[in-house]
Amino acid sequence: MSLYIHIPFCRSKCRYCSFTSYARREADIPTYLKALKRELKQRAGDSLRSLYFGGGTPSLLKAGQLGDLLENVASLFNVERGAEITMEANPGTVDKAYLAAIRRLGINRLSLGVQSLNDRELKLLGRIHTAEEAAEAVKMAREAGLDNLNMDLIYGLPGQTLDQWRETLGEAVRMAPEHLSLYGLSLEEGTPLERDIQNKLLPALDPDTSADQYELAEDLLTAQGYSHYEISNWAKAGRESRHNLGYWQSQPYIGIGVAAHSFIGGHRTANTSDLDKYLAAFANDSQLLPEMDEMLSPQIELAETVILGLRLGEGIDTDKIGQKFGVNLLSRYRPQIGEMAEAGLLERTGGRLKLTRRGRLLSNEVFWRFLPG
Amino acid sequence: MTTSSDNQGVEQAPIRNFCIIAHIDHGKSTLADRLIELTGTLRREDIGEQVLDSMELERERGITIKAKAIRLRYRAGDGRAYRLNLIDTPGHVDFSYEVSRTLAACEGALLVIDATQGIQAQTLANTYIAMEHNLEVIPVVNKIDLPGSEPGRVLAEIESVLGYKPNQVLLISAKTGQGVPQLLEEITKRIPPPQGSPAKPLRALIFDSRYDAYKGVIAYLRVVDGRIARGDRLRLMGQGTELEVLEVGYFAPEMRPEKELAAGDVGYIATGLKSVGECHVGDTVTTTVDGAARTLIGYHPPKPMVFAGIYPTQPEDYQGLRDAIEKLSLNDASLSYEPESSPVLGNGFRCGFLGLLHLDIVVERLEREFSLALVVTVPGVKFLVTTTGAQKLTVVNPSDFPDPAEIEKTEEPWVKISVITPSGFIGPLMELVMASEGSYQHTEYLGQFKSGGELGQRVRLEYEMPLRAMLTTFYDQLKSRSRGYASLDYEFIGYREAKLVKLDILVNEVAVDAFSRIVPPEKAHEAGRAMVARLKELIPRQLFKVPLQAAVGGRIVAREDIAAKRKDVLAKCYGGDVTRKRKLLEKQKEGKKKMKSIGRVEVPKEAFLEVMKLS
Numbered sequence: 001m002s003l004y005i006h007i008p009f010c011r012s013k014c015r016y017c018s019f020t021s022y023a024r025r026e027a028d029i030p031t032y033l034k035a036l037k038r039e040l041k042q043r044a045g046d047s048l049r050s051l052y053f054g055g056g057t058p059s060l061l062k063a064g065q066l067g068d069l070l071e072n073v074a075s076l077f078n079v080e081r082g083a084e085i086t087m088e089a090n091p092g093t094v095d096k097a098y099l100a101a102i103r104r105l106g107i108n109r110l111s112l113g114v115q116s117l118n119d120r121e122l123k124l125l126g127r128i129h130t131a132e133e134a135a136e137a138v139k140m141a142r143e144a145g146l147d148n149l150n151m152d153l154i155y156g157l158p159g160q161t162l163d164q165w166r167e168t169l170g171e172a173v174r175m176a177p178e179h180l181s182l183y184g185l186s187l188e189e190g191t192p193l194e195r196d197i198q199n200k201l202l203p204a205l206d207p208d209t210s211a212d213q214y215e216l217a218e219d220l221l222t223a224q225g226y227s228h229y230e231i232s233n234w235a236k237a238g239r240e241s242r243h244n245l246g247y248w249q250s251q252p253y254i255g256i257g258v259a260a261h262s263f264i265g266g267h268r269t270a271n272t273s274d275l276d277k278y279l280a281a282f283a284n285d286s287q288l289l290p291e292m293d294e295m296l297s298p299q300i301e302l303a304e305t306v307i308l309g310l311r312l313g314e315g316i317d318t319d320k321i322g323q324k325f326g327v328n329l330l331s332r333y334r335p336q337i338g339e340m341a342e343a344g345l346l347e348r349t350g351g352r353l354k355l356t357r358r359g360r361l362l363s364n365e366v367f368w369r370f371l372p373g
Numbered sequence: 374m375t376t377s378s379d380n381q382g383v384e385q386a387p388i389r390n391f392c393i394i395a396h397i398d399h400g401k402s403t404l405a406d407r408l409i410e411l412t413g414t415l416r417r418e419d420i421g422e423q424v425l426d427s428m429e430l431e432r433e434r435g436i437t438i439k440a441k442a443i444r445l446r447y448r449a450g451d452g453r454a455y456r457l458n459l460i461d462t463p464g465h466v467d468f469s470y471e472v473s474r475t476l477a478a479c480e481g482a483l484l485v486i487d488a489t490q491g492i493q494a495q496t497l498a499n500t501y502i503a504m505e506h507n508l509e510v511i512p513v514v515n516k517i518d519l520p521g522s523e524p525g526r527v528l529a530e531i532e533s534v535l536g537y538k539p540n541q542v543l544l545i546s547a548k549t550g551q552g553v554p555q556l557l558e559e560i561t562k563r564i565p566p567p568q569g570s571p572a573k574p575l576r577a578l579i580f581d582s583r584y585d586a587y588k589g590v591i592a593y594l595r596v597v598d599g600r601i602a603r604g605d606r607l608r609l610m611g612q613g614t615e616l617e618v619l620e621v622g623y624f625a626p627e628m629r630p631e632k633e634l635a636a637g638d639v640g641y642i643a644t645g646l647k648s649v650g651e652c653h654v655g656d657t658v659t660t661t662v663d664g665a666a667r668t669l670i671g672y673h674p675p676k677p678m679v680f681a682g683i684y685p686t687q688p689e690d691y692q693g694l695r696d697a698i699e700k701l702s703l704n705d706a707s708l709s710y711e712p713e714s715s716p717v718l719g720n721g722f723r724c725g726f727l728g729l730l731h732l733d734i735v736v737e738r739l740e741r742e743f744s745l746a747l748v749v750t751v752p753g754v755k756f757l758v759t760t761t762g763a764q765k766l767t768v769v770n771p772s773d774f775p776d777p778a779e780i781e782k783t784e785e786p787w788v789k790i791s792v793i794t795p796s797g798f799i800g801p802l803m804e805l806v807m808a809s810e811g812s813y814q815h816t817e818y819l820g821q822f823k824s825g826g827e828l829g830q831r832v833r834l835e836y837e838m839p840l841r842a843m844l845t846t847f848y849d850q851l852k853s854r855s856r857g858y859a860s861l862d863y864e865f866i867g868y869r870e871a872k873l874v875k876l877d878i879l880v881n882e883v884a885v886d887a888f889s890r891i892v893p894p895e896k897a898h899e900a901g902r903a904m905v906a907r908l909k910e911l912i913p914r915q916l917f918k919v920p921l922q923a924a925v926g927g928r929i930v931a932r933e934d935i936a937a938k939r940k941d942v943l944a945k946c947y948g949g950d951v952t953r954k955r956k957l958l959e960k961q962k963e964g965k966k967k968m969k970s971i972g973r974v975e976v977p978k979e980a981f982l983e984v985m986k987l988s
Contacts, residue, residue, distance in 0.1 A: 004948060183944040211939035232944045247948050259950040268952060292952065304955060311946060343916050364941040365916060367966075368958040 001046035002246045003077065005036065005069070006257035008056040013092065015126030016154075016195075017334075018188035020259035020273045021056040028279065032257075035282035037072050041255050043286075044076035046254070050084040050243035057113075059089035063101035070105055084109055084148075084242040091137035092129030094108050097311070099144035101135075109241075110141050111150040111181075115170040118164060121157055124202075129172075138175045142218060148239060150179035155217070156210035157185055158193075158202040163198040165213045166220070173224050178239035183232055185209050211361055214268050218357065231360050246358045250305045256329060266296045299323060299372040306333075307367045315354025384445070386456040388637045390595065392475060393463055394503060395485035402516040404485060404547035405443075408459060411553055412445040414625065420516045429959050441581050441593050442478075442639045443626045449561045457560060458639035460580070462596075474503055474655045478580040478595035478639060481558070481564030488514045488522035488544075491530045500535065501831070501858075508563050512537045512557065516618040518546035547647065567597070567637035574665040575599030575607070577634075577658040584703045588619060588643035590652045591628075595639050597669055600659070607642075610668045611656040619643040675708050677725025680844055681732060681985060682750035682887070683719030683739070685798030686969045686978050690728045690745055691720050697743035698722060701735065708735060716772060717886050717971060718748060723927040729880040736982075744969050749982040750887040754841050757868055771889035775877045784868040785891075786840045789814070794859035796830040801854040803834070809847055810893070837866065841891065876901055876930075879922040880908070885974030888984055894925070901931035904984060908911055911980040914938035920976055 001155055009029060010021045022028075042153065053066075060067070066087075068225040073079065086104060099110075100307060112127040116122050118133040129137075151172055155165050172180065187194045196202040218228060228232040230248060233241065246253055252264045259273040270292035272278055297302065302325045309316035318329040330337065336355065340346040345359035345366050359366055395401040409415050432928035445457040462475045478480065482503045486492055503510055507832065514527050528539045533544055543559060544553030551969040569576075581593040594601070601607070605618045621631040623640035634640045646652050657668040685694045702708045709725035726732040732749070739745055756768045760775055768774050790811070796818075803813070814835040843863065851859050876897050878888035888908075892900050901923025908921050914935055923931040943954050 096567075101401060139400055184940070184942065186944065207938075207940045208936075214940070231942065244947060247946070247951070255948060255950055259949065261951070263951075270949070270952070294952065300955070304951060307953070307955075307958075308946065345916075358939075360942065361939055362916065362941050364943060364958065365938075365963060368962040371955070371958055373962075 001048055002050045002052070002243050002251065002253040003046075003048050003073065004052045004054060004243070004253060004255045005073075006054055006056065006260045007032075007061060008258045009060050010055070011090070011128055012126070015192040015193075015342065016126070016185065016188070017126075018191055019056070020029060022139075022275050025275065026060060028275065029065065031279055031283075032275070033061075033069060035279055036069065036257055038282040039272050039288065040072060040076050043254050047078040048073075048083055049080055050246065051079065051086070052243045053087040053107075055088055057090045058087050059093045059098070063098060063105065066102060066107075067105045080157060083146065086111055086150075086241070086243055088113060089137070090129065092127070094137055094139045094140065096143065099140050099146065103144045103146055107146070109148040109150070110146045111152065112137060112141070112177075112181075114151045114172070115154045116157070117153075117168045118320040121160065121164070121168075123156065124157065124193075125154070126171045135171075138177070148179070148334055149177045150181060150241070151175070151177045152181045152183065154183050155209075155213040156205060158197060158205055160213075162209060162212050162216060166216060169217055169220055170371075171333070173220070179233070179235045179241065180221065180226065181233050182214075184214065205307065208308070214361060227257040227313065231311045231363060237293070245312075248308045250301075252307055259344065259354075261292075266298075266301050268292070268294045268296060301325070302327065303371050306370050310353070310355055310366065311355070315352045318353050319351060319353060333370060336366075340366050340369065374484065387456045387561075388456045388458065388478045388567055388823050389481065389560055389637055390458045390460065390482060390567060390637075391481040391560060391564050391762050392460045392462050392479045392600050393485055394500065395484045395515075396920065399485050399487040400547045401485055404483070404513075404515065404545075404553075405459060405461070406555050407547045407550055408445060408557070408793070409443060409626070411550065412447045412457065412555065414443065414445050431438050441475075442624050442641075444623045444639070447557055447561070451561075452556055452826050456638070457557075460639060473506075474580045474670075475692050476503055476506045476508060477655075478578055479508055480730050481511065481560070483560075484510050484512045484514050485547075486512065486527060486531065488516045488524045488527055489519060491523075491527045492534055497842055501518060506592055509577065510537075511559055511563055512542040514542055515542050518551065519545050531916070560586070563588040569597040569636040571598070571636040573598035573603065573636070575658070575660045576606075576665045576669055577601065578669045579609075579652065579654055579655055579656050579658060582649045582652045582685075582706070584649055585643070589645035589647060590624050591641050592644055592652050592658070594634065594638075594658065595632050596636050600633050600634050600635040601642060601658075603630075606661045607658050608661045608664060609652065609656045610659055610665070612653055614646065614651045615661060616644040616646055616652075617921055619645050629819045648703050650702070665856075677727065680723060680725050682713055682715065682718075682721055682723050683710075683736065684715065684718040684748045684750065684887075686746040686748055686967065693743060694721070694747070697739050697745060698724070700743075701738060705735070707731070713769075714752070715886050718750065718884070718969070721750075722750075726965055746978060748887070748969055748978045750985060754786055754844065756873075756891065756926075757783075758782070771875050771891055772884070772886040774891070777874065783872045783873050787837055787866050788840045788843065788863040788868050789866045790838060790861060790863040792834045792836070792842070792859055792861055793831060794834065796832050798855040798859060799832065799834065802851065802859060805847070805850055806834075806836045806838060809838055809842035811836040813841070839869075839871065840865070872905065874925050876904075877924045878904055878908070879920075879924060880898055880912070880976065881972040881974045882922075883974075884924075885971055887981055897923075897925050898930045901925075905931050907984060908980060909933045909935055911983055912974065912976055915974055917973075917984050 008021050009026055010023050010343060013021065013023045013072065085107050087107045090113050112134065115127055115135045117134060119131050122130060138149065153168060153172060167370055185205065187197065197204055209367045211229060219236045222228065226236060227341055228234050229240050253262060254263045255270065258275050258278045261270045262270065269290040271288060272291045278288065305321055308319065322329040337346060345356055347354060347356050355366060356365055391520060393401045393404060442458055445459060447457050449455055460475055460478055484500055493932065500510065502851045514524050516522055517524050524544055528542055531537050531542055532539065543552055543556050543746055545556055547553065574660050576598045577596040578595040579592050580595055583591050585591050600986060601621050603617060603618055605619055606615065607618060620630050620643040621634055621640065628641065631640065641834055643653060655670065659665040685691055694772045698710050703711065707727050710722045713723040714720045736747060736749055740747055758766045758768050758775060758780055760766065761781050794802060796806055814837060817833040848861060851934050873891050874894045876890045876892050876896055877884050888904065890900060905921040905923050910937055912919065914937065917936060918937045919935040921933045921935065922929050946954055965975060966975055
């Protein structure tokens with residue numbers, strides 16, 4: 001089992017953000033932690049192979065608060081020896097002491113939200129740190145003994161050229177992180193960034209430049225010895241994110257906290273995204289009803305398993321999945337596989353089905369074809 | 374001022390038949406509601422959504438009828454009880470044929486004008502028609518309760534444009550009711566009683582008809598002479614249809630059966646007929662035995678002005694489309710259709726509409742009420758082609774056009790068109806007709822209204838032009854260039870020789886006949902360029918590069934390329950993203966169904982209609 005805990009607090013809201021996060025409500029953290037503990041108690045029991053603190057900005061938790069929470073988890077679950085314990089951190093919120101403290105507490109994987117190493121871009125995105133602070137954070141993390149580091153970077157920014165991306169990427173690679181997550185900017189309605197583009201204060205996004213940037217990353221990172229193990233994720237050997245692999249391999253997971261999702265036995269649920277609703281439910285120890293509750297039909301579950309699995313660089317083992325669902329994948333999906341193979345987006349090699357280089361960039365076109373109906 | 378002609382010999386209240394004409398949003402419906410309320414016909418709380426516009430009444434057995442005429446009872450200041458028949462007029466000038474028939478059922482009209490906006494296009498267009506029918510017009514300035522209203526300015530405008538002095542105009546607020554009691558008095562005083570006699574042979578004008586599943590066609594009638602009772606055997610003088618009156622009555626506003634309707638009155642008969650096509654608006658009803666000799670008004674079926682092809686995006690929906698058009702036409706006598714087929718689009722229908730608005734409404738209703746996804750295409754005319762081998766061919770589908778090398782002569786249908794417009798718009802209209810390959814014939818001056826006014830001088834312009842040029846946007850352009858005031862009529866005058874070529878559009882090297890057009894050779898290049906440019910905007914990027922070409926014969930006259938799509942990916946897909954992502958993909962999949970697959974290219978159905986709108 002994997003456990004995810006959401007810490008939805010941020011110092012300020014980035015200009016592109018449409019995630020569940022609340023700025024300037026750090027005063028509610030203690031109450032939130034109490035609520036988390038109540039929810040944890042209700043979901044206790046499993047043996048954990050990975051634990052993930054995501055957000056928002058989990059690094060807004062004081063070391064003491066994190067320690068307390070970890071202790072709580074350890075008392076309610078069986079945290080396996082060698083379990084991967086990840087924490088997301090904003091480079092603008094950490095210092096040497098903090099990083100050393102969390103390492104001591106058991107965090108063995110750090111995911112830094114760097115996004116860009118170009119100060120102009122960082123400003124555009126509304127990040128609270130500079131490129132230099134990000135580099136500092138990496139250095140301090142190493143000194144604190146954190147030897148499994150991930151960096152998040154965003155490409156496809158308005159006006160961002162291929163060269164500017166090449167520079168950021170090069171800089172990042174020089175810091176030798178074990179893992180890189182690269183995301184094309186997604187423009188969400190209602191965000192300041194989207195408004196700026198609507199009002200022509202910023203140039204519109206260019207999908208072709210974005211595609212070039214992605215391909216550049218693929219070439220550059222392969223040359224540097226990273227394995228492209230998922231559409232947006234690269235890792236040095238053995239340093240893939242165990243927790244996230246669970247998602248793409250359709251493994252079960254429990255999500256705790258605001259907006260957290262769980263997936264157990266084909267049953268998907270999600271907590272409310274409303275912080276106050278969440279706090280209220282646990283204030284009187286009442287049961288929090290999920291905001292979303294879906295029992296996946298076998299057809300949908302099959303489709304999701306295939307779609308998530310195809311996100312992985314190694315693709316899917318068609319026999320294995322077929323066995324699990326009692327179908328012959330290749331004949332069930334013969335037309336789609338044929339069409340996509342002909343279009344050069346899918347390839348079949350040694351019992352596996354995987355996206356090609358072009359297929360990764362156009363993966364949505366492949367995926368919708370595997371939906372039932 | 375009741376006269377002895379007030380329904381003499383019959384126990385009936387004196388009658389006044391009138392309608393309300395107004396520009397959209399100037400308050401026609403609110404005024405109707407207020408009249409209904411103040412005459413006690415319905416209490417305020419029973420007036421749900423505005424009575425005329427959304428009048429769908431359900432009776433015990435679930436029959437729904439739309440009321441177009443309401444009988445109001447009014448006790449006037451002189452102590453007499455009046456019967457005021459309020460008849461509704463259709464809103465848009467696309468339906469001017471129907472407007473005209475409705476007005477023929479009235480003696481008077483309330484001309485409603487917004488106290489802020491003043492006289493608008495539709496007000497005037499319908500006023501012209503009211504005057505042509507010799508109706509007594511009572512000008513009414515409405516919405517005087519609003520802070521921004523300028524009744525003084527509007528009164529001046531009315532005097533200058535229509536010639537009515539301020540003391541002839543009523544100031545009201547339909548919303549608050551201010552001035553409306555006086556309006557009711559004026560209706561009884563100024564609008565003349567109906568002329569006609571119940572003793573003469575029956576003549577009743579059909580001013581609307583609707584199909585009802587239980588009673589057959591309901592014909593809305595204005596009885597001019599004679600009487601109608603249940604069981605009467607009647608005949609439509611224009612169409613020849615015979616029927617038996619299953620029920621006769623009036624609208625209260627719900628249907629209320631009555632013993633009989635007599636000369637001067639307005640109501641309905643249930644005919645038992647199967648389709649409104651058998652009971653045309655404008656026709657005169659009389660008895661089969663000892664009937665009247667002459668009809669009330671000349672009867673012409675409404676003429677289609679715009680033609681287009683309608684096809685289902687998925688061929689398996691053809692049956693559904695056929696059923697849908699049949700059902701829709703039961704209640705829309707002005708929709709004409711016949712089967713047509715296209716090599717690229719499959720089987721569909723060629724339809725005739727009263728205008729582009731009518732087309733939009735019909736397409737929207739077909740899609741919405743019958744859950745269809747449709748493609749609407751550029752229409753065509755019948756060409757006569759004489760080949761070099763002396764064969765005479767009739768060509769409707771552009772793809773049936775022979776090779777240019779084999780064509781000896783091409784002939785196309787021409788029409789004589791009559792445009793009636795205020796003289797101020799002669800310039801832009803002349804320009805439009807010339808650009809549409811028309812040739813000017815002559816101008817006739819129709820004279821002024823009352824004391825004139827700036828738009829009072831009307832003219833009739835006569836032109837000859839190829840029907841081909843009139844087919845798509847001509848009518849709408851006519852309206853927009855004349856601010857809605859101009860009207861159009863046309864008649865076929867024969868075939869004339871034409872120098873024409875077939876412009877083909879190829880999408881991914883497949884000729885799409887739905888886009889093909891027959892154009893004069895000198896326009897081919899420009900038309901081709903416009904079409905490929907527009908298609909490039911409308912067709913989304915595919916998984917491969919798509920060439921768009923315009924060609925005449927084998928020669929490419931214009932080309933654009935749509936670059937292949939490179940990126941369509943969701944970057945983040947973690948536990949919390951899966952459901953949302955799946956829903957987005959489901960939407961993407963649904964979207965494909967609204968596309969027509971042509972040469973492996975997914976073309977949105979809107980592209981067909983948009984391309985058709987390029988004139």
